[in-house]
Amino acid sequence: xxxxxxxxxxxxxxxxxxxxxCTLRSGINVGTYRIYWYQQKPGxxxxxxxxxxxxxxxxxxxxxPSRFSGSKDASANAGILLISGLQSEDxxxxxxxxxxxxxxxxGGGTKLTVL
Amino acid sequence: xxxxxxSGGGLVQPGGSLRLSCAASGFTFSTxxxxxxxxxxxxxxxxxxxxxSDGSSTGYADSVKGRFTISRDNAKNTLYLQMxxxxxxxxxxxxxxxxxxxxxxxxxxxxxxxxxx
Numbered sequence: 387x388x389x390x391x392x393x394x395x396x397x398x399x400x401x402x403x404x405x406x407x408c409t410l411r412s413g414i415n416v417g418t419y420r421i422y423w424y425q426q427k428p429g430x431x432x433x434x435x436x437x438x439x440x441x442x443x444x445x446x447x448x449x450x451p452s453r454f455s456g457s458k459d460a461s462a463n464a465g466i467l468l469i470s471g472l473q474s475e476d477x478x479x480x481x482x483x484x485x486x487x488x489x490x491x492x493g494g495g496t497k498l499t500v501l
Numbered sequence: 502x503x504x505x506x507x508s509g510g511g512l513v514q515p516g517g518s519l520r521l522s523c524a525a526s527g528f529t530f531s532t533x534x535x536x537x538x539x540x541x542x543x544x545x546x547x548x549x550x551x552x553x554s555d556g557s558s559t560g561y562a563d564s565v566k567g568r569f570t571i572s573r574d575n576a577k578n579t580l581y582l583q584m585x586x587x588x589x590x591x592x593x594x595x596x597x598x599x600x601x602x603x604x605x606x607x608x609x610x611x612x613x614x615x616x617x618x
Contacts, residue, residue, distance in 0.1 A: 422604065424546075431596055431608035432546065447606070481546055485603055488560060490536070490548035 387411050390482055390493035397499040402472050406496050408465040408482030416458055421465030422483040423456065426495075432481060438465065472500050503527040503607055505597050510612030517587050517616070523580040523597030523609055531555070531575035534600040537582050539593035540611070547593075550582065551600070565591075587616045 391409045398404040408423075410416045420439040424432040434447045438456025446452070453470045469476055477500045482493040509521040523535070537549040550571040551560045559571050570583040580597050594611040 420603065424605070426546075431598075431611055432605070433608070434604055434606040437604065445604075447604075483546075483605075489562065490538075490551070492538075492546040492548065495545040 388494065389414065389486060389491045390484065392480075392482060392493040392496045394494065395497045395499065397501060398472050400472055400474060400500055403468060403470045404472055404476075404498060406467040406469070406480050406482075406498065407459070407462070408467070408493050410463050410465075410484075412463070414463075414486065416463045416465060417460060419465075419484045419486070421456065421458070423454075423465075423467045424481045424483065426479045426481065427477075435467070435480075469498075474500050476500055503599070505599065505607060505609035507595060507597055507609045507612035510595065510614045512615045512617065513587055514618050515588060515616055518583070518585045519587065519614060521582040521584065521595055521597075521612055521614070523582075525578045525580065525599070528599070530573075530578040535571075535573065535580045536598050536600055536605065537571060537580075538596045538598060538605070538608075539591075539614075540596070541590075541593045544593075549595070552580070584614070587614075589616050592616045 389411050420437050422437045423435040426432040436446050438444045455468050457466045479495045481495045504526045506524045513519050534553050536551040539549050552571045556573045568586045572581045592615050594613050596608050596611045598605040598608040
């Protein structure tokens with residue numbers, strides 16, 4: 387079982403909200419981790435969006451709009467990237483990341499389609 | 502402007518070697534930890550290796566441990582990845598990225614490594 391699991395794809399309409407999940411493997415408690423989120427558009431390297439551990443421990447990337455935000459669902463053992471007011475330019479791949487056991491682990495990524 | 506530029510990618514046969522470079526500019530390179538992350542064609546991101554600011558400490562993903570070596574030359578503002586015993590599954594775009602407080606930002610544009618006979 388992968389350390390971080392993300393749905394492979396998600397579709398949403400312009401102006402709507404999209405909730406991208408990043409589920410941690412059983413036995414790895416989401417509450418103890420900072421979840422980092424990156425956006426990657428075709429032909430470009432990833433770009434840092436934000437990190438979230440709690441409402442008192444979070445950081446927005448430089449220049450990242452406030453309609454990108456992080457949260458957690460402890461019952462699902464998952465980190466969440468919420469994108470509100472979807473725009474066509476938000477169509478991209480989104481990756482979650484954690485630091486785990488002295489290494490870095492990425493989720494498999496979610497391809498967000500805005501249509 | 503902070504910039505990272507990778508080079509050294511190319512086509513190599515299985516079992517061969519390649520050395521990647523990442524030239525840094527626009528910041529004090531010697532004070533930052535640096536990482537290599539790779540991305541196979543149409544696949545996700547995979548962390549490869551990291552090195553601390555003075556080069557005295559390194560770390561590797563299990564998949565490359567014993568085959569890849571990360572290093573840096575702070576006088577030349579350059580990060581390296583020596584890749585030996587290359588396998589088909591090492592085929593990927595290799596990105597270098599700067600770490601600041603556990604955040605990877607920025608990333609270079611990447612260099613493509615293709616391992617094939």
